[in-house]
Structure formats: structure tokens, C-alpha cells
Amino acid sequence: MAGILQKYFPMIRTRREMLEVIFEDERLSDVYLGWSEEQRLEEFLSLVLGQQVKILKVIPNDSARIADESSLVVMDIVVEMEDHSIANVEVQKMGYRFPGQRSACYSADLLLRQYKRVRGERGKGFSYRDIQKVYTVVLYEKSPGEFQNFPDDYIHHFSQSSDTGLAVNLLQEYCFIALDIFLGIVQNKGIRNKLEAWLLFFSTDDPGEMEVLLESYPEFRALYEEIYELCRNVEKVMEMFSKELRELDRNTVQYMIDEMQEEIDGMKRELSDKDTILNEKNSELDKRDQEIDRLKQQLKELQDTSRK
Known part of the structure; x- marks a missing residue:
């Protein structure tokens, strides 16, 4: 099966070939053997949040999790870190109006699940000061329209602050990453x-860009090897693709319906505004016509008086 894929994707190597390359280089072999999946995510989150992150555990999504099947989610993972703060990392294919209200709801959901867990663990000893920060990290393959107003910035950090400078720990922080803008930069x-390097790994399937990435950061070879090894199972990949394609088609249709409805609603609002303006102008014209009729009547009366 590897030969079939290599016919179309020459850059793909077999597991044996990749391991030979990795273990020929002592530094690469140390990296390959030393990294776990948690460590990879730890490094990425550390770079995104600008602080050292240590993952304590991956938290399963519970039934209270706010979800929307038509959100075109690529990845969604919730982790608890060593300081007991919680981070939700999510990759979205489309913006789908995620940055504002929905992100706030996700963040509130993270706080609530942490509150329930900590209060259950501490019992009577519980204090609200036991609650740690929650981070909502969203990566967009295609970012929302408002992101396009910042073509030189692909990463945006948000946190709550006062208008006076008073510092209160309000716990909720956000990070939005526009992969489409990043690729242009x-x-x-x-x-x-x-x-x-991590963002390029997430966002590109271009062989030339992948080669540049591997030359600059050869440790990503191990990650590509895992992907290529999966691709060798053609039957499994085709099965996954067909399921994802059906879901994507359904979600894309719903997305387009929502977008069209929003556009229609906007046009209705514009027409309503124009009707209001037109009615006001018609009212003004009616008043002018009445004033003209009044002046004409006065003129007629004056002319009649002058003739007598």
C-alpha cells in the first residue's frame, strides 16, 4: 500500500525508512524517544500562552459541554495543567461567528466544570480562590471576517481588564489564531x-513548505511519520474521509443557510430603514405641498381683494 501512495506522494517514506533517518541522528533520536503526545501539546500551549505549561491530564468532554454539531470542528481537546488551570484547544474549519459570544460560553463552561470538580474535592474546605484560570485557544483554518481587518496579525490574546487599572483576577483568557492569515505572513x-513552526505544521499540506519546515525544525519528522504511517492504511483513510466528507457537506449546507439567512435579515433591515426614510421624506413633501396650497390660497385672496 505504501507504493500506491508514494506514486502520488513521493515525499512519503515508510516507517522503517523514517526510523532509519531519525536514528542516524543522535539528537533526532533523543527527541523522538523523549516526546509523548502530552509533551507535544505542552510545548505548543507554552508557546501560545507565553508561559511554561505542564499538562496534568486530558479531560473527557462531559454531557454538560456546550456543543454544536454544525460548527465544523476539526479538533477539540480539554486539558488540565499542573497548576490546575484548564485549557480548551479547538481547531475550526470555518469561523462560524465563534470569536465572541460563543467563545465566552465555552470559557464559562470550563469555569463551571472546574468549579464543580474542585468543590466536590474540597468539600467544606472549598474556597473560590481555589479556582484557577481557564484558557480558550481557537485555531481557524478560515478565520472570521473581522480578523481580515488585521492582515499583519495572526494571533490575538484577550483577557478581562478594568478601565481604571484595578487588577482583579477574573480567570478567563482567550487566544485566537488565524491560520489563513498566518500562511500569508x-x-x-x-x-x-x-x-x-507548529502553526505551519498545523496549516499546510504543501510539500515545499513542509520541506522548509523539516529543514529548519527536523524534530517534526516524527510527527509527519505518524501521519504517513496512518496514510498507509488506505482502507481506513478512505473510510474516515467518506464519513468526514458527509459531515462536512451537511455542516457546510447548514453554514451556508445560516449565512444566507443573515444576509436576508440584513437586507430586510436595510429596506426597513429605507422605507422609514422614504416615509419621512414623503411626509415632508406632503407638508410642503400643504404649505404651497396655503400660499396659493393667500395669493388668490389678495388678488381678489385688489380687483375690488
């Missing part, structure tokens, strides 16, 4: 740091 400026 990296094509012009190249990979400038490890965070951008």
Missing part, C-alpha cells in the same frame, strides 16, 4: 520561531 517572511 509566513510565505513572505518565512518561519521565524518555534510557534510559527
Whole structure:
């Protein structure tokens, strides 16, 4: 099966070939043997949040989790970190109006699940000061329209602050990453740091860009090897693709319906505004016509008086 895929994707190597490359280089072999999936996510979150992150455990999504089947989610993982703060990392194919209200709801959901867990563990000893920060990290393959107003910025950090400078720990922080904008930037400026290496790994399937990534950061070979090994199972990949394609089609239709409805609603509002303005103008014209009729009547009366 590897030969079939290599016919179309020459850059794909077998597991044996990749392991030979990795273990020929002592540094690469140390990285490959030393990394776990948690460590990979730890490094990525550390770079995104600008602080050292240690993952304590991956938290399963519970029934209270706010969900929307038509959100075109690519990945959704919730982790608890060593300091007991919680991070939700999510990759969305489309913006789907996620950045504002929905993100706040996700963040509130994280706080609530942490509150329930900590209160259950501490019992009478519970204090609200036991509640740690929650981070909502969203990566967009295609970012929402408002992100396009910032073509030079692909990552946006949000936190709550006062208008006076008073510092109160309100716990909720957000990070939005626009992968489409990032790709435009990296094509012009190249990979400038490890965070951008991770983002390029997430966002590109272009062989040339992948080669540049591997030359600059050879440790990503191990990750590509895992992906290529999965691709060798053609039957499994085709089965996954067919399921995802059906879900994507259904979700895309719903997305388009929502977008069209929003556009129709906007046009209705514009027409309503125009009708209001038109009615006001018609009212003004009626008043002018009445004033003209009044003046004409006065003129007629004056002319009649002058003739007598």
C-alpha cells in the first residue's frame, strides 16, 4: 500500500525508512524517544500562552459541554495543567461567528466544570480562590471576517481588564489564531520561531513548505511519520474521509443557510430603514405641498381683494 501512495506522494517514506533517518541522528533520536503526545501539546500551549505549561491530564468532554454539531470542528481537546488551570484547544474549519459570544460560553463552561470538580474535592474546605484560570485557544483554518481587518496579525490574546487599572483576577483568557492569515505572513517572511513552526505544521499540506519546515525544525519528522504511517492504511483513510466528507457537506449546507439567512435579515433591515426614510421624506413633501396650497390660497385672496 505504501507504493500506491508514494506514486502520488513521493515525499512519503515508510516507517522503517523514517526510523532509519531519525536514528542516524543522535539528537533526532533523543527527541523522538523523549516526546509523548502530552509533551507535544505542552510545548505548543507554552508557546501560545507565553508561559511554561505542564499538562496534568486530558479531560473527557462531559454531557454538560456546550456543543454544536454544525460548527465544523476539526479538533477539540480539554486539558488540565499542573497548576490546575484548564485549557480548551479547538481547531475550526470555518469561523462560524465563534470569536465572541460563543467563545465566552465555552470559557464559562470550563469555569463551571472546574468549579464543580474542585468543590466536590474540597468539600467544606472549598474556597473560590481555589479556582484557577481557564484558557480558550481557537485555531481557524478560515478565520472570521473581522480578523481580515488585521492582515499583519495572526494571533490575538484577550483577557478581562478594568478601565481604571484595578487588577482583579477574573480567570478567563482567550487566544485566537488565524491560520489563513498566518500562511500569508509566513510565505513572505518565512518561519521565524518555534510557534510559527507548529502553526505551519498545523496549516499546510504543501510539500515545499513542509520541506522548509523539516529543514529548519527536523524534530517534526516524527510527527509527519505518524501521519504517513496512518496514510498507509488506505482502507481506513478512505473510510474516515467518506464519513468526514458527509459531515462536512451537511455542516457546510447548514453554514451556508445560516449565512444566507443573515444576509436576508440584513437586507430586510436595510429596506426597513429605507422605507422609514422614504416615509419621512414623503411626509415632508406632503407638508410642503400643504404649505404651497396655503400660499396659493393667500395669493388668490389678495388678488381678489385688489380687483375690488
